[in-house]
Amino acid sequence: MSFEISDVLLEEIKAHISAGNDTALLALFEEVHFADLAETLDAVNWEEALYLVRLLDSETTSEALMELDEDVRERLLDSLTPKEIAEEIEEMDTDDAVDAISELDTVTQEAVIGHIEDEEHRADIRELMQYDDDSAGGLMAKELIRVKETWTVAGCVREMRRQAEEVTRVHSVYVVNKENELIGRLSLKDLLTSDTKTKIAEIYIPKVDAVHINDKAEDVAKVMQKYDLEAIPVVDDDNKLLGRITIDDIVDFIRDEAKEDYQLAAGITQEVEADDSIWELTKARLPWLFLGLIGGVGAATIMGGFEDILKDYALLFFYTPLIAAMAGNVGVQSSAIIVQGLANDDVKGSIGNRLIKEMFLAALNGLILGIVLFGFTAIWYGDYKAAMAISISLFVVIIMAGIIGTFIPLFLHKRGIDPAIATGPFITTSNDIFGILIYFWIAKMILF
Template identity: 65%
Template sequence: IEDQNDKELKTLLNEYHYADIAEILDDLDNEDAVYVIKLLDSETTSDILMELDEDIREKILENLSTKEIAEEVEELDTDDAADMIAELPEARQAEVISYIEDHGHRDEIQELLTYDEDTAGGLMAKELVKVYETWTVAGCLRRIRGQAKDVTRVHSVYVVDKQDKLIGRLSLKDLIISKSDMKIADIAKDNVDWVNVNDDVEDVAKVMSKYDLEAIPVVDNNQILLGRITIDDIVDVLKEEADKDYQLAAGITQDVEADDSVWELTKARLPWLVLGLFGGLGSVFIMKGFEEVMETVPSLFFYTPLIAAMAGNVGVQSSAIIVQGIANDNVKGSLASRLIKEIGLSLINGFALAILVILFGLLINQDTTESFAIAISMMSVIVVAALVGTFVPIILDKRGIDPAIATGPFITTSNDILGIYLFFVLSGLIIGF
């Protein structure tokens, strides 16, 4: 398709949705992608750019002049525009902003750039439909026709007082079904939900999904209406959150994808492996301390990977369920009752597994005392591992640290060492060495 047949290509691409074109561009090499972007008009390309993978967008923007970027930015909603500009190197940011012709749009983008990207301010758009409480329904509909041209989706109409303070909301539906001479103040709903501009995006996501909202207004500390956040942005936040937690649990820091460079992936993965290695070296140390046992009860050493695996698995299970419970706000009840539950749960699991270990011992004609010692120590290791897995995230959360970092390699490694140590000490007590 790339043999310079511009016209044909253009008509072909115009039939596609911008999200589909973005997917095609993600697969093309950089030169071809820039070529396609320059071919299409900025109304489509601005949307395509926002849908692209961040790395690819960055490379394409490098190949566009600041003026061309400013043209793309003009077509975007303020929130996307601010995001795109924020990704540019600082030197180019100012230049792009100075090229934006619509001054209102420019000021709004500059305002959005001042907010932290993890706050409601960083996520909101300035595009919204705002009406004053003193207007009538007819006057309101007339003004909305003007305002709504800039707003892709209207959702709610926000009602403000003279000082621009948010005091209520209206749906378009309410406007359509009301008589045209009614005052806005009389038909507005005053139980409007809102978030503060400095609220954390995760909290915004929680509020919006709890109350099933599709858009929420953002206000400053004086209750003045600043912007609004729509549910599609929240869907992205939720997906990113979920991906991040999933990766953390697997021992991958930073936001990486399967197609990132080897170097990026190494940076994200190696630190956790080093942590695991230190844990492993710790067990080497512990086992060296029990070296003389090798002559009397060698089989204990055969069981160490099993003990480490059990301690790790149980710990990860307990921590995953607690981390998720904390994230969804459904961990209730006192610490004491949780303690009792976790002990009960791990005793049941441990007991079932201990029986299997004893059966296995019979099968391979292992000394019965040894089998019992191994089974009982394993059970204790499981209980301890479950407690560590449960309480480390709770404690981290109470101290204001993201409990998600406590799942995966962190819990596995500490439980490995602790488990192997416990295993040798307890077996020693039972067998008597």
């Protein structure tokens, strides 16, 4: 934590850039961690960032580039020549390289790949580009330590030294047979404690978890979390070792998923950040607001249909926001619990049982809230009949809201649709409309 991006330091950097004082800059960033450099690139303006990327070593800048926001990175890369981009790519691990390249337009992509000098790196990148983003193939890197079962410990250590130069961090050593089929893994402990002449075949651990190249990213994340793995090998149909996925990519994946779910629940349809432009933010927010608008017009139309009771019971109309809010809140609560339960594979048993449980739960909540509301309205307005009508309606609306909030995500999940979309505005809007309809209908029955 030695490098703290203070305002003073930032001013110093900016001054050096405008003075073209490269020596000072190079000294300043000599041993910088890529995450700190990324923070600097994010804090200075765009021309200054470009200046730094051009000045500093690709070894330093390539990893920093991958830490930047996608739009900042895109803008920077767009200003570099394909050759300059290729130099950055050359220094990246294959998984990062593919992520960076796929953000470029197809013409530039080809030009950049053509400029990559290391043939193996180029081939690896081409291979990884075929895989789906949301699959194990999309997350994996080609860099790994691979040893053959026929080697001795001494030969293995020698080979590992060579391979380790390309691998940033040695998580695991994977053991393959001569057909390159994954047959086990080697613990560093065993490697350290075995005689140098021992054959790998004698000391490797034959039990190794692996994922298939086409497995969904979500499932990979679940497996790695469940088994507390820091890396997992990726194999194809024939169990041939293709690459590995490391925990840092999974951490990013988990965070992104959580962010997305949170935003869906809050009615934001695409990944946006507080710092995005007003236009980006509007595009992300407007669709759900339109849905809310349509719901509100629907509610208004329903209420218009009950205009005849307005002169006798204006009170009922004053309580529509309460009914709508409660229907919305209960629906969001129920759906959030189901959505999270589904995400964690916690929801077992039939839909029917879930709905029955939710019905009892909502009934309990509805009873408590209904009694409180009855007490208040009966005393405040002195109209017991109206108070009864409002409270009983609230009770029924809460049960209905709970059932809808439980059913919709379960239903979407069964149909293979991400249930997270069902929390937030979707549930709120449908519950608003149904809630108000049921409310007036029951109240009218009781009062007339």
